[in-house]
Amino acid sequence: MAEDAKVAREAKLAQLLNQTFQDNNQISSTPKIQRVPLFWRQNPDFYKYCIPKLISFGPIHHANENLRQQGQHLKSQWTSLCIEEYSKQVPLYNGNKQTAANYLYGVVGDNIVELKELFAEDVIEEYSDEELIWMLFEDGCSLLYYMDHVDAEHPEELKLKLDQLMYIGRDIPLLENQLPIKLLQLLSKTQGADLDYLITNFMSMGEEKRSGRTTITIPIRNHILDFLRSFYFHTEIEQNIPNQNGGIQMPPPPRPRPRSSLVWQTYKNIRDLRKSGIKVKANKSDEWKWHDITFTSRWFGGELTLPLWIFSNVTHYFFRNLIAYEMCPDFHNNFECCCYLYFMDCLIDDAEDVKELRSAGVIQNLLLRDEEVAKFFNDIGHDLPAKMCNQIYTTDAAPISKKYIQVMRQIQQHYSSGWRTFLAETRSTYFSSPWSLLAFLAALLGLILAVLQTWYTIHSPTN
Structure with missing residues (x-):
């Protein structure tokens, strides 16, 4: 029996040592038509849309x-x-x-x-x-x-x-x-x-x-x-460089960033950003490119521009299938859709955030409730591969994600700036409407007149 076990073990070791990657699992720019990856098929709430x-x-x-x-x-x-x-x-x-x-x-x-x-x-x-x-x-x-x-x-x-x-x-x-x-x-x-x-x-x-x-x-x-x-997405991929074995050269492993350069994300949703003076506007470009996002920081606030999003009954199907496509094991891509959805998930927690984006003209909700849009982002955001590329580890494997990370860092730097937040809150409190501005100017004028009157009283020639 011991001899049989030894023979069986040696046979298994020989089989193990002869293992090679199958051709249909090699990363390629022309993936084969295949089923949704097993990871997502095991999730019935995801796969039913595929x-x-x-x-x-x-x-x-x-x-x-x-x-x-x-x-x-x-x-x-x-x-x-x-x-x-x-x-x-x-x-x-x-x-x-x-x-x-x-x-x-x-x-x-x-x-x-x-x-x-x-x-x-x-x-x-x-x-x-x-x-x-x-x-x-x-x-x-x-x-x-x-x-x-x-x-x-x-x-x-x-x-x-x-x-x-x-x-x-x-x-x-x-x-x-x-x-x-x-x-x-x-x-x-x-x-x-x-x-x-x-x-x-x-x-x-x-x-x-x-x-x-x-x-x-x-x-x-x-x-x-x-x-x-x-x-819908910018999909230029850097030219693949064949390795010595004829396959595609894989990117280097993630590189730790110096701790001094880390910028931790402390805002939770679009309402947090609004409190710090950041306004959201719809991108005016005629191109339907969802990666076209920008952020501009100013003294009294900031401006985040986002592409228009029309949310309908088709959205559930379309984006889940794009995610599944990007995660096919033989498809070389930069996770453009996954990165975009991750970015939006960082802005949306609940229906109030959707309402903010809808009021800004960024989201057009053709469904009945804003809760459905919020639930879509919350449900789909948990397992996106883009969440693996965080502030500590960056990678050249998905260059498109760098743009989202860059914009998120710009937003965080503005959000964590105390004096900008103070200016934004002051502006919101005292200058949010023409009436508050007039009241402030009237009070300021009254203060100036009082100071002048006091000065005149003290320095009057009759005294």
């Missing part, structure tokens, strides 16, 4: 019977209409739907090996190649048709009611509902040249097509969720 409610795209939720009953007939209709348009608009097919269908199905089949590489193994392992080809062919064509014809003013064009149109629009950006951009390029009438237009038209719910505006151009790397993330 599951499609009406329609599925791709292999992860394809077998969900409820989604098949609700969405499969829609995808089949849209695929047929997409092929019909393709046959008419691509001169080679001269309106022949069957020939166009054979070509589009064939182009997916011809590229199935490359397309499979864009998915995590565990999400496609239960499908045969033939099943996967048909799924990607139908899902890709139907998604292209939806994005081209979505119109909030005319949902009937997609054979939908308005509520169905909105629910499907909410399902499309979910992390587990993504299709590779490569697939959409293969099935597009222009081999992908119109994808930025189609996605922008989807984002605007048809406004892009109705207005005839020139579409913006944003590099589309991975899928629709990645495009939306690039649209």
Whole structure:
């Protein structure tokens, strides 16, 4: 028995010493389409916002019977209409739907090996190649048709009611509902040249097509969720430097900061900042960039500018899926969304803080109560990775977080300045309204007159 245990132990040691990192766990700028990380799937209050409610795209939720009953007939209709348009608009097919269908199905089949590489193994392992080809062919064509014809003013064009149109629009950006951009390029009438237009038209719910505006151009790397993330956040990533083993060179470990340079955060919410004279204003930029924040310190107060935030029923889904995407183990990114939400969580404790930001024009709350907005930030803020990068340890792994840390330090330095706080409180107490200013000037004038009268009485020639 002892000899058997020794052999077993040596076998396990040999297996351990031969372990290497799997390719699908290496950090990359082109992550595979995968499930929400297990860390978040274990949190039911988070994961429920990552599951499609009406329609599925791709292999992860394809077998969900409820989604098949609700969405499969829609995808089949849209695929047929997409092929019909393709046959008419691509001169080679001269309106022949069957020939166009054979070509589009064939182009997916011809590229199935490359397309499979864009998915995590565990999400496609239960499908045969033939099943996967048909799924990607139908899902890709139907998604292209939806994005081209979505119109909030005319949902009937997609054979939908308005509520169905909105629910499907909410399902499309979910992390587990993504299709590779490569697939959409293969099935597009222009081999992908119109994808930025189609996605922008989807984002605007048809406004892009109705207005005839020139579409913006944003590099589309991975899928629709990645495009939306690039649209709302600054996502330039420093060039990856390969290491000697051909992988990506990891950043250095966190560096302790000298204790003398630490600035501890003592304010708790936006109301604390207001007491110290800090006002919040909405950013006037036309760009929807949520990282565009600034802070300016002045003698009698400070000014914090924040981007506009429209809070709706979609917000719960969109931001949780962005968080899950940024935390995928093979995705190299700077945690732009996580850092922004962490920053906002430092400003919002309860509904009163939301009311302050709403009054400042920073938050537009389309929900019923400000408590819901506050709860969103409080619930989501607990486990954000950005909270690991604090005032003691900084890291070059997430350069975008440095901007938030810098602004937070500027706010703290202003907030902890005693004389600025005194000036702000004095201004708030005595000069908060024209009437208080007039009262102060009247009192000052009365004091001056009294002093002059006293002086005149003492120094009068008659005396």
